Amino acid sequence: MAATTDIDWTDATDNPTTPHCDPVGPECDNCYAQDIANHWHGRGYFTSAAPSVIPARLLIPWRVKQVREAHRRFLTSMSDPFHNGLSFDDQALLWGWMAADWQHVHQSLTKRDGIMESRLNSPRFEAAARASLGRLEDMARDARRITRWRQQMLEDISHARANWTWPLPNVWTGVSAGLRDTAERRLTRLLATPAATRIVSCEPLLDDLGDLSRWLATGDIHQVIGGGESGRRHRPVNLDHARSLRDQCIKHSVPFWWKQNGGVTHDAGGDLLDGRRWKQFPVPRPGVLV
Numbered sequence: 001m002a003a004t005t006d007i008d009w010t011d012a013t014d015n016p017t018t019p020h021c022d023p024v025g026p027e028c029d030n031c032y033a034q035d036i037a038n039h040w041h042g043r044g045y046f047t048s049a050a051p052s053v054i055p056a057r058l059l060i061p062w063r064v065k066q067v068r069e070a071h072r073r074f075l076t077s078m079s080d081p082f083h084n085g086l087s088f089d090d091q092a093l094l095w096g097w098m099a100a101d102w103q104h105v106h107q108s109l110t111k112r113d114g115i116m117e118s119r120l121n122s123p124r125f126e127a128a129a130r131a132s133l134g135r136l137e138d139m140a141r142d143a144r145r146i147t148r149w150r151q152q153m154l155e156d157i158s159h160a161r162a163n164w165t166w167p168l169p170n171v172w173t174g175v176s177a178g179l180r181d182t183a184e185r186r187l188t189r190l191l192a193t194p195a196a197t198r199i200v201s202c203e204p205l206l207d208d209l210g211d212l213s214r215w216l217a218t219g220d221i222h223q224v225i226g227g228g229e230s231g232r233r234h235r236p237v238n239l240d241h242a243r244s245l246r247d248q249c250i251k252h253s254v255p256f257w258w259k260q261n262g263g264v265t266h267d268a269g270g271d272l273l274d275g276r277r278w279k280q281f282p283v284p285r286p287g288v289l290v
Helices: 032-041 057-064 088-100 113-120 121-140 148-162 178-193 239-251
Strands: 013-015 072-075 105-110 171-176 198-203 222-224 256-258
Touching: 057 121, 057 148, 088 121, 088 148, 105 113, 105 198, 113 171, 113 178, 121 148, 171 178, 178 198, 222 239, 239 256
Parallel strands: 013 072, 072 105, 105 171, 171 198, 198 222, 222 256
Antiparallel strands: none
């Protein structure tokens, strides 16, 4: 987990799973997570196995001060929280863990929209997530003495159990969609998924996404993030596509965040769109953490 990050719409990244994933389409062709994982672990490592939860990393939000102070955190920036190889129990544990860390926003993005819709609509999954609080309690107590941060973790778990609400009020549920074909399917499934806050990441923006009014006009999309691609093999962004996305968000009063124009590095092209920075977070609503 990183207490600092180049991803400007979050404060920190959480990676409680191993850095494994595999591509699901053209949007994944130049995956930054794959480049990082293979650089550190060897060629082919990223796609060599399914992700799994690393239990010790679930303690970090309480144990590490810099992470604890990061209000918004991006879940599994090096994988996908709904990867089909991540077990049901591990996925439920992640949602129980985010419930326990109730004072912080967790930003979840997936390209496995079908699994997302199925899991978060399932009473069995919700029950498993709530039951996983007991597993987290065991992790907090697994020490010779209960330190201050372990005591705080136990208190937070008790709070989550006593105030359990589904969908979790501190989790932003989102899909990644940079192509028109994937956007139509993933936005439809996102709106069919229970979520306190729904977000859409159109990054890398590789296509004209067309008319998104069917989804944006509902009032149930709370933020749209767009951005060009970065890296040695980056595909240039068409800023007319970015303008169309921005203008539709303005029309339907959806907060819009333009992350970057892209280039060899994430900041090579800057982040100005028609001379302005667009950095809009979801609007605060009662009972929801933003």
